[in-house]
Amino acid sequence: xxxxxxxxxxxxxxxxxxxxxxxxxxxxxxxxxxxxxxxxxxxxxxxxxxxxxxxxxxxxxxxxxxxxxxxxxxxxxxxxxxxxxxxxxxxxxxxxxxxxxxxxxxxxxxxxxxxxxxxxxxxxxxxxxxxxxxxxxxxxxxxxxxxxxxxxxxxxxxxxxxxxxxxxxxxxx
Numbered sequence: 001x002x003x004x005x006x007x008x009x010x011x012x013x014x015x016x017x018x019x020x021x022x023x024x025x026x027x028x029x030x031x032x033x034x035x036x037x038x039x040x041x042x043x044x045x046x047x048x049x050x051x052x053x054x055x056x057x058x059x060x061x062x063x064x065x066x067x068x069x070x071x072x073x074x075x076x077x078x079x080x081x082x083x084x085x086x087x088x089x090x091x092x093x094x095x096x097x098x099x100x101x102x103x104x105x106x107x108x109x110x111x112x113x114x115x116x117x118x119x120x121x122x123x124x125x126x127x128x129x130x131x132x133x134x135x136x137x138x139x140x141x142x143x144x145x146x147x148x149x150x151x152x153x154x155x156x157x158x159x160x161x162x163x164x165x166x167x168x169x170x171x172x173x
Contacts, residue, residue: 007156008041010087011116012097016046016076019093019127019141021056023116025064025071026142027149034153043087047100049078057131063138067146084109091116091152094126120148120155 011023024044031037046052054076055061064071083090084105090113092098101113117125127144130137 004039006039006041007089008087009043009152010079010083010090011042011044011093012047012079012090012101013044013093013127014046014097014129015048015051015131016044016078017051017054017057018060018129018131018138019145020044020046021071021074021076022060022064022138022142023091023093023127023145023149024074025069026067026145027152029067029069030146030149030153034157036153036157041087044074045077045079045083047079047097047104051076052078059130059138063142067142079104084112088112089114089119091119094129116152117144117148120151 009027011020011027013019013023021044024042028037028040028042031040031042056071056074056076061072079101081104090101092101092113092115095115098113098115102110105113115124116127117123127141127148128137130141133140
């Protein structure tokens with residue numbers, strides 16, 4: 001029996017400091033809990049490069065830590081052209097990110113780009129940006145990301161491997 005190639009998943013938000021690093025960490029935790037971590041290559045990026053080289057927002061780090069997920073070692077980065085062919089699935093956190101990704105990608109690569117909550121739950125939905133939100137914004141976003149990550153992990157566990165990506169773009173240091 002041959003080993004299945006990993007499924008590569010990229011989470012994308014605007015600056016790669018709040019939602020997408022949290023999604024990267026939570027999805028990694030979910031697939032690890034399921035004993036399927038080795039089956040995945042997981043990363044995150046932003047459509048903008050303002051925070052490239054920085055750690056995630058301290059509030060994202062804190063809410064992740066409260067739930068046993070460590071994202072403190074992640075390094076923010078901007079999406080690169082190679083990411084569109086490198087990743088099997090690219091999940092945008094909101095419609096604006098989705099539009100930016102589709103505009104930047106080739107027609108062939110657009111079939112890999114999805115709105116995260118839509119792919120997870122089969123119904124349109126966005127993960128709101130908690131950056132300027134109220135005191136519960138990061139906690140609310142964590143809950144949305146956790147539920148969506150569990151749904152995506154379940155969906156992918158039922159499907160055969162989508163085909164390996166050509167590389168690994170981990171933002172873990």
